[in-house]
Amino acid sequence: MVRSKPPSKKKQRGVDFNKIKRKIGRKLPPPKNATNTEIKSKAIILPEQSVASDKAGLAVSKKGLTLKELLQQTSHHNAKVRKDALIGIKDLVRKHPAELKLHKLAIVEKLRERISDENKSVREMLYQLLKEVIFPGSKEDIPGPFISLIMVYIFNAMTHLSIDIRLMAFKFFDLVVQHYPSSFLMYAEKVLQNYEDILRKNQTYLQDRGKLKSALVGLVRGLSLLPCNERKADSSDEKVLDTQRTLHAFELEVPMKHTGISSTIKKLEDLMPVLVNCFLEFTSSVRQMPVLETQSFDCMQCALQSIDLVCKFFFYGTNKHQTAYDGSYAMACGENAMPVFLRKLLEVFPLNSKQDVSEKDHDRYFILNAGITEIFLHFSGWNCTHAILMEKFLEFMETSVSGQISCNTRSSKALREKHLVSLLQFFPKLLSQITGNWKSRLLQAFTKAFKDCKTESSLKLACLSVIKEMLLPSRMQGTLLLDATDTEILDHQITWIRELPLLLLQFGDKHLSSSKVVLHLLLRLAQFAPMNSSLAWEYENMQHSLRDFYCTCLDKGSICYGPFIKLPRDCQELSICCLYYFSSLDSLMLRALSCCCLSNNLEPFVLFRIIEVLQSAYKAGHVQIADHLSFFVTLLACFRVYPENFYPSSGNDEKILNHGTFKAITSAICSCLSQMGDDNLVLQTLEKIIVDEISLNLPLVNKCALLRMLVVLDSKPTRLSEQSIIKLSKSLSEYLIDAASSIPENDDGSSDSVRLRNCVYLLIPCFFLFDRSDKLLNLVLDLMGSSLGENYSSVEYAFDLSRKICAISSVLLFMYKDVKIQRRLLLCQVSVNRILHNILFQSSTETNMPLEQRQRIQSAVDQLQSATSRLYC
Known part of the structure; x- marks a missing residue:
């Protein structure tokens, strides 16, 4: 099998240019032989061409921006820039207050656009700017145009789609009301409508209670400005308890062009069920929680305060509006005239009475229950309430007032006392209308609270005001609220009366308002207690315990002054007037009063008032x-x-x-x-x-x-007995010599006119007595003459003798100047001659007398002889 030939490896020849592969979308770099056309240079800054030269003399912020530039930046699209612009305005206005005075309306006109800003931090920054700088700096100016500029945008924000912006708008309105209270009355109808709308939709943000709280706090502040004749515990009984404005004043203060009175009242009526429903919704949500959260408690408290303020507006106002209010809610309530929605509020009372909650939650539930109770007692038809519901309220009143609700901390006790003060004002009416066992139980609870509460507490002062109303007839109605023939009520009244002198000693001069209330109560008791009644008898027996209030005279002669000396004049006046109504002022009380009169700390006016009142009491047969x-x-x-x-x-x-x-x-x-x-x-x-x-x-x-x-x-001739004349003659001889001797002479031997007038003031009473009794004059002259017959040889005696001779001579000279006494001296020539003889004898025989004294005696003898010779010639 023929083997395949491997691929031949050809040698690569040298490459002149490498082809660089470029990615699609990448920008080609500039060629290496490209010409760089970039020019680098530095700016030349000339002072006269700087932008800062345009701001010379203008107020600028830390960043060098003027007020105009900052206001423009408040509309920037970037929230951070808007916020920084507000910060810059804040710093600029603080540094240059004149800018706000000059451009106040322009600033507000631009800043108001940020009330509905979508960014929360910008709105908060605007709120701080208005609160800390703009409003305080504009307080002295007329707020009319200022308020109208900002209120348009606040109302616009109140209807914004964003809940946060709507709630923040109420916060802005609350800020306006804080600085310009009349703004609430001017825009009451529209504001109440917006509050009603926001509270009806509170289901959408019940989970975020902090937002709702901001709206409710503003509502409470605004409703507190509503005019009413709310009854107050006033210590002054001379003023009618009508210190608040009436609804008629409301009509005068709020022009009709701003709002109609009837439409405002209608909005308040529509707001009431909304507030109640809001409170009930929070109540139902709170019951599902193990603890009462702070935000929930604050919202519930604000809702109750709002309901209470509306009730005060209607039920402490004029009869005209009260009738209208009752009539508008005369629904199908059976015998009860109370509105149905308020009956729903009462059905949840008392809120969470479980014992396994914390002390803090106990306090919070107590505040809410006290608020519901106060609202309940505002209504005139509460006495027709169902018996079971009425039992709940009476039981709460009893346990609260008697202190059966445990308070383990000082802050808890102070908090509960504060709310009990508001409830105590209803006690007189409550006790006058309930019957049976509950009257006895409430009286015992009140008496226990009165005796147990601390002297310096506000609860003690409130108890005194309630006692005044239950003990004495009403000035408006002229009748007693409590039946004085009821022995049980009388026992409690006697207990209250016996505490009053002790309270005066405990108050001392540290609690003046409380002392004044007690003194007013004592004076009213003395004036209006029926004659021969048990109350009048108790006032009579009070004299012994009241004596220490003025002064305590101890057995060893020392004196311990009571609080009377250090009290202000109005309190002293009240306590002095109380003295007149004792049927018999005893000697011990008069002794205490005399000690007060002798005190250097007592004002002369008060001393004369004591004399005047005691004189009136004497004329009335009381002394x-x-x-x-x-x-x-x-x-x-x-x-x-x-x-x-x-x-x-x-x-x-x-x-x-x-x-x-x-x-x-x-x-x-x-x-x-x-x-x-x-x-x-x-x-x-x-x-x-x-x-x-x-x-x-x-x-x-x-x-x-x-x-x-x-x-x-005395009269002329004198009616003094012979024994008195004899005893008085010895005293008068010494008195006349001392009176004349007390006139210090000037260096030239003369005496000034003021000193002479004072001497005459001392001598005049004696001259009246001498004119009425020749025997007294003869005895006095004989005693003065015989006092010169003693002879001692000492320098001290010589000096006393010189002083005595000059004094006797001065007395005789004063007698010679008085026409009536001149006639009497004609009958006493023997006694006068004896005095002259003794003076001459002593001056001639006395060897230890200095030359200066001799000269003075000789001058006195010469004057006396000259006057005598003119008298007998």
Whole structure:
């Protein structure tokens, strides 16, 4: 077999050009011998040709953009550019506030387009820009055009197809309402319509409760601006409890061109069932969860607050709108006039009363149940509610108020107290209309809460306001809400009354509003408690426990002042007025009041009010005459004038600390004495007391005040007894010498007019007594003369003798200047001559007396002899 030949291998020859295979679609590279036409150059920058030269003097952002450029970029197709533009505007306006004032409307007109921006971060950035910069910077300007510009785009966003944009629009509206509250009333009808639409469609985003919360929070804020006459726990009883605006004010505040009142009310009526359904939907979804999530709780709470605010609008408004509201919902509810949709809300009450939930969930369910209860109690027809449902509410009220619901943390207790304050306002009406065992149980729960709650808590203040309404007749109706003849109710009322003085001591001067409420309550109780009733008797017995509120006089003479001294004037005025209504003010209470009057911390106005009220109480027969006079004597004898030497070294009488006040007190007391009836009987009661007090070592001004009391009660001729005249003469001789000696002389030996007037003020009461009794004048002159007959040989005595001689000479000179006393001195020539003889004898025999003192004595003797010679010639 022939073998086949293998293929022959031919040697390849050298190849001059290799053929390169190119792939289809690839661009051919340039040939190697191609000419490079690229030109490289550098720009020449000239300062006068820079773009920055066009922005010289303009406000620019960190990136060098002007406000106009930034506003243009807010419409850029790129979301990041739009957001950066908003950030730039924020920085520029903060750095240059004048730009906002100049271009406010232009800025808002451009920014409002971003309210419906599809990008969430852009909308959030716009919200922050408006909240932190635009609205605060435009607060002082008139918001009319400003609001109208932005509200058009907000309403447009509220009807957007995107749920996120719609909900964000409500957030923008809430921001507008925060800064311009009147905007809600201006656009109420349209806003409520949009809220109704968004809440009807809440099924689509129940899972994202945070979005719905933003809309509900704005609704709550807007509804809180609705006018109403909501009743408040006001501490002032002199003002009618009508501090909120009425629906008539609503009509005046919201022009008809913006919205019709009737259409706004209709929108509120349409919104109510939507809010209730929204709340019920959340309730049904929450029941399927082991815990109450924060977002769910917030949404439910906002829904309840909205329902409550609408109820307040209708049921605390005028009768006109309340009747319209009740009539519009007078559906087939049997005996109950409550709307059907609200009855559905009440059927789920109480929410989740299980015991296996956390403390936090307990608090949240309590807040929701308290909200439902408050809505329930707003309705006038609640007392016709089905018995089983009514039992639920009464049981919740009892357990809540009495504290049977456990609170383990401080925050939990504070939270529950806050909501109990809102519920307590319904207690008077509730107790006046329920019957049977529940009235007793609620009264016990309320009394327990009143006694157990802390002194400084808001719950204590709320309890006091409720007590005021249940204890006293209504000022509007003039009748008691509770039957005072019911012994069980009376027992609780007595318990409340007995707590009031203790509360005043506990409040002290730290809780002024609470103290004022208690004092108002005491005053109203004193004014309106029926005579000879148990309540009036309790007020009378309160005097002993109330005494410590003013002052406590301890056995060792020390004084412990009560809260009365440190309270403001209005509280002091209330407590003073309470004194008038005690049928018999005892001596211990008057002693406490006198201690308060003697305190340096008491204002003069309050002191005079005490004197005035006690004088009125005396005229009404509430103060015994002996106690009343003892109060006056104590006040004048113990009041301390500062400085005790009331002659200033310079200046005038007005610069003395409280001498003018004491003069006014003396005049007021003397005026009261002149109005007390028979002066002779009053003098017989006071004579010995005043004479004894004057004989004590009292300051001159106090002795002068007591002498003025005698002058007011005495007559001419004097009615003072001989024993009093003898005892008084010794005191007056020393008093006159001390009064004249207290006048300091100038360097030239003269005395200024102010000091002389003060001396005359001290001497005048004595001159009145001398004019009425020659015997008293003779005794005083004899005692002054005999006081110069003593002889001692010492330098100290010589100085005292010189002072005494000058003082006696001054007293006699003052007597010579008084016309009435001049006539009396003619009958006392022997006593005057004895004084002159003793003065001359002592001045001539005294060897230890300095030359200066001798000269002063000689000057006084010369003046006295000259005046005597003129008198007897």
